[in-house]
Amino acid sequence: MEEESPVFFRAGTDRERIASQLAGSFGGPMPSACWLIGGGPSLTAEVADQILQTPIPRMGINLAGTGLLRPTFWTAYDPTVRFLKSVYLDPGIMKFVHERRAMDLVPETTYKVCECPNLYFFEGDRHRGFQRFVSESHRRIVDWNDSFVQAIDILFQLGFRRIYLAGCDLHIKASAELCRMSLEKGAKLPNGKALADVTAACEKAGVSRRELIRCAPGQLYHFEQRKSFQAAVATDQHYMRVVQYLRLARRSMTMAGLELVSVTPGSRLNDYFPYRDIAEVVGDLTGLIGPLSEPTVGLYERTEPRLPALQWTMRDFRPLHWSPDGKDRPIACEQMADDEPADDEADLPLRMMDQDVRRREIQRMQRESVEINEVG
Template sequence: MSNLFVRMNTDRSETPASLENMFAGSTSTSCWLIGGGPSLTEESAKIIQQTPSPRMCINLAGAGLIRPTFWTSYDPSTRFHKSIYFDAGITKFVHKRRALDLVPESSFKVCDCPNLYFFDRQRDRQFHDFLAPHHSGIVDWSDSMVQAIDILYRLGFRTLFLVGCEMRVQPSVAQQTRAREAGVVYESGELLKDFLRRCEEKGLSVEELESVEREEQYHFAETKSLKAAASAESHYFRIAQYLRLCRRAMSLAGLRLVSVTPESRLNDYFPYLSLDEAAFEIKNETGDPAVETTDGLYRQLTDRRVDFRGPMRDFKPPVDQSRESPEPQRKRDNQHEFLVEAEGFENKKPRAAGAGQLRLQAQHMEQVPVHVKEEG
């Protein structure tokens, strides 16, 4: 079976990387999945970084607030930061078509970067087999967040906490006020393109709406035109519906998506936790580094095991006796060669005995004494 992730070189040669299920554990390991929405603040970023759980950032998400553990992008390489590509402490995942892109502000190719892995993309993924193990590539639905979900699942994570994933763009308070003056009331949850269409029907142009104070679109310093934002929000809406349609596939695969984003479109379809609740769940499962002490650990003489209600014992795995026994092995002594049948020999066809061989039939086992030295 070919590896899902590879390293690549400038001559396009590939080195397989065995990363699948590398981060899976006996419990449902968790990871933060961080989008670019405005709900991510300096205060919330601090809470996230204090939890013992890794962080996957998408595109420019986390810029100036969070240094990611994992990072992935869908857009052209020139849109992202040089320090992301060259930071060996960040594990990066990009599609193979980006391998020979130039890293911004450098003469190096993306494939020259440390701790960076490539994958093939797969466009024909269906909802019912969204996370099926037979897929040989990462899903390509023209969206970086869905790509990140698939990557994290293949790495072994089974609980994803989504932060900064509003999946919507709303008109600002000033724009809604100006629209009301024209007789248009913004409806909560309405698509931005539908709101702009109703404004134009009342004679209020998009250009006039853009002239008033605009809504913050990201938690970092970047904006789009109102028309571009409306187009992006239509894409967000489509992806939210895709994920809704994948809920059964995710349930069967054991993947749990949890929204930690207030006012997200995903909150209608997936469980929601506040940031403090999500942080508490992680610390309760993993441990809280903030309260762990080192005092006395090198001098520790007491038993630190959990107070179990009953005994705990490790066993060897049970042997399946129904399996067909392996072929018998030949064992030699100093004078004769013996062919000793393994268990189940009574069901095997007898073989012709060669010169110097003594065949031990099942019905003769008690009549003919055989002494075979144990190996070792």
């Protein structure tokens, strides 16, 4: 049978692919959680400090987190030249980029992106719909022209099933200048509308297109980066579209066990996904996985398991029909008798004991020598 290609791989400067079996690596017996850090203005130093108190990793996108925290994972959609050299060259950050970026040059260096440490590539899927937005059967990462959605799919493929969204405002507020201008013209700015709708209301009230273009946009990011008013309007439209994509893909995420939880006040996502105060999330995470300081006295002398308080006995079993020879492989179908009666659930322990007795007797007989002295 032909082996399936992995979701993630490394690449050489000769374009040779090196398979990497990363898919599912971060999944666990409980839903593994990760922060997804956006670049919105809501990501303050205080919020970053709270995130850093938690024992779960952080996925950064593009320039998000710059000056506030270093990500554990990182991804970007846009050209390589728009991002930071220190991210590409940091071996402590696991990076994921589209294979088309493999031969790009790392900013301010002569190195190829494919030479960077701890960096993995993937193929994009431009034709994926909402019904199967996330699935373990996918071998490519969704390509909806957006790094935020790309990051969600990467985290899912890595095995994370709960994603906390910080700095993910996904909207651009009208600036103070635009609000002042609209008041002077008597325009009533609609609440909850896209920035494009706000500008349309201003134009209807008599604000000229030239005045709007000269108007400063609202704050776009928590880091220093400016855009023209027209670019800000286009960015806000993109945010609105991505939020609606995710709203329409909710069933797919639910069926796959993926949870998006916003900790971003005022995010566009909060109408469609659960919102929690970040202090509550920090408390839950440190309580579930462990506080930052755990007692160590006497641990090196311990020899028995350290279990929580259990009400019932715990015992390990092999899967029901697996071979007992210690090799942990299923018994071949042809070894089972066709006329063997179906197991009754209540009789399973007795039947399993009888099978063990019969098996030991057969093994004893096989060890004994047999002489045949037939006269005839």
